[in-house]
Amino acid sequence: MYPAFFGGPLAATVLGLLNGRRLALDRTAMLVIVGAGAAAIAGRLVLTAALHPDSVGRLLGSAGGLLVWTVVLAAQKRPFRAYELRDGEPASLVRPGLAAAVGCGVLEAVVLVLVVRAVVG
DSSP states (O other): HHHHHHHHHHHHHHHHHHHHHHHOOHHHHHHHHHHHHHHHHHHHHHHHHHSOOOHHHHHHHHHHHHHHHHHHHHEEEEEEHHHHHTTTTOOOHHHHHHHHHHHHHHHHHHHHHHHHHHHOO
16 A cells, blocks of 8 residues: 555556556456546646646645555455455565656656646746
């Protein structure tokens, strides 16, 4: 959950897709994850541009990331349980989580600054 909180919706989406591929999620589940991520990112951009960017930008990123992660968890719950019942050992997400939180967080922040500057002026 920490990559979603610190890295925002992009990090949650990337990790959700990575896990989804490992769990062999069907196309529909993967599209749901992508859709949730795209909606959260778009929502964050629109709301941050409409409201005062300095006060709400980070909060919106964290909230959007957690909402996407909730969708990811719902999409992966059954396949993950089946994986565990077959004696599957979960891979560590510490390194990918840190990379996603930092890398996606920075990328999202740069895009956010560019969009807000373009809209606000």
